[in-house]
Amino acid sequence: MLKKCDDKLEFSKEENNRYILKLKDIKKAIIFLKEQQGYDFLVDITAIDYLNYKEPYPKRFAIIYLLKDKKFDNLIILKAYLDEDEIIDSITDLFKAANWSEREVWDQYGLKFKNHPNLKRILNHKEFIGHPLRKDYPITKGQLCTKTDDLMDEMTPRLKARGYENHEELMFLNLGPAHPASHGTIRTFVALEGETIVSAVSEIGYLHRGFEKSCENHTYNQIIPYTDRLNYCSAILNNIAFAHTVEGMLGVELPERGQFIRVIIGELSRVIDHLVCLAANLVDMGALTNYWYLYNPRETAYHLLSKLTGARLTNSYMRIGGITHDLYDGFEDDLKECIKDVQKGMDDSLSLIEHNRIFQDRAQNIGVVSADEAINRGWSGPNLRASGVNYDIRKVNPYYFYDTFEFDVALGSVGDVYDRMMVRFEEIRQSIKIITQAMKRLPKGDIRVADHRITLPPKKMVYSTIEGAINQFKLTYEGVKVPTGEYYRSIEAANGELGFYIASDGSGTPYRVKVRPPCFFAMSSLPDMVEGEMVADAVLDLGSLNIIAGELDR
């Protein structure tokens, strides 16, 4: 496709629609793709450090861009090699989504971008020295932080742009990181004129837990528990996203029953996630009763999950190439009970708010984000759909038989807090529809891939055959051997497009794992959303985006 570009780009094409370009041509290619080919959705930007790679690469680092087109079904990957001292052209002028992503690349790898508005650290603290995702940075080398950033370096230019030269009239206020309405540890620093926010800056990274570095030090199956803790409100969906990506690299597919179980439990997780989001949102609005209505059914679901997986929250229910164990006897009845509870809670809550003037006034036309803006910012999931963009990976790139289930995609029309909440209510309904259909059609059979280089052999085989013993030993000690290559795959998680970009060197431990966290892109728009609004609205904006710190900061 790049051949059509007038600028005569030099490139070579690799597998998975990946193009290798010269660093200086990257921006030209992106402009061409965006303006002439309709690739206007920036999925992610990431980098890889090839220092310890088994074969030498032309240069130490690579920078990688992932883009999708208007219909969201074509993914293109652009990649360029560079050394530490080379400078990359920033694409923040093309995609607002690039702003924070480029900062992350700088923070984690120390690669510089030209013309970036404010290239500073984002996940690690200000006093941090070095770049942790470089292969020569030791994983356990922690660095103390003694002070918090005052953020005035970001605030002053923003205020200036709005015509505030001196700040005497303004009041500065921190919303977070330790604040009841900050939903975890997110900090938004605002400048107020009366109760109106004239300028805002968000700081994240308070829950940066080194997920990606930890991945490089564990085998594929050992990473599953780490994925639980990305979006901990719907742990199983993260498990699925990761396992699904690795299975794609291995070129295997789960047996039908396995796929159906993933659909059922995955959708149930989506329901729980939305319930927590809505409950918290309504509490922020002062509608406390809804919290109980929406929260208690979640308790039933947790009970079911702990019966099924042994844990309430951090389930680790998936494995590469399978599922830990099959559904238990009586699961169907428990599930029915659970769905009944959810429906009741939802109806109760909706009956309180749906036609409630206070709720509508509070939520409508607050934090409006247009469709174009949302796409440019890299939004996905319910937030994007609330702005009226019909993008649901379950429909666009169906996996696990999603194309055979009957369900609707809920869309909003305005893109305000109200739409984002109502879309979630509707999605709960649709998920229940999918669960019911999947339960009816649930086939019998295996839940794991039969290849014992990928999934553990049955215990009987381990104890009685030499082959089984070897399989067990190798899988446990060395991990699943994933073929050399780089690969991206994503699923529709509760918050949107949750994808993994994995680079493998053929061993049982990934060489590099990059998560594409949907929250990250939603959160980067918060400062612009809240400017001009009241403080109380900022709280709703944040809540309606459903920012989960674990996924945001990783």
Place this chain on the structure above:
Amino acid sequence: MAVSGEEAIFGDSVITTKLDSAIAWARESSMWPYIFGTACCAIEFMSVASSKFDISRFGAEVVRFSPRQADLLIIAGTISYKQAPILKRIYEQMTEPKWVVSAGACACSGGFYDNYTTLQGVDEIIPVDVYVSGCPPRPEAFLEGLIQIQKLQAKPGKYLQKRVEKEFKGKLDA
């Protein structure tokens, strides 16, 4: 109970005790927690507070969002180095007598995040009274942590006094 001496004059209407014990008894059943919830553990705390597990059965449902009004700090979640100075400041803003529960593997020891960004246990920066295990702890375990604190409180005077007098020096106090 048969009472003799002066107390007998009042019959059953008066109980005599030490002032310390009376205060401890009152405090014990009305703890005001401040939740320093950062991660997954905080989601489980939400369950502790909601109707099924109901922390108010133990008199600790008045969750405060200002450290100045709280006497129990519950740390639920991973504390990163970036977060550490904030946690310390919140702890310092609480007035004595104050108690600290470190809930979950991460807060207690860094959990399975043995890496460049995670503090390997909050006791590196502030003193901790009770550790609750689990990743995340089940709601019952959270409640058990609270009960443990109540037990410590019931020990009149001494425990707290000892702790306040013992100088704590954390990594950020240097």
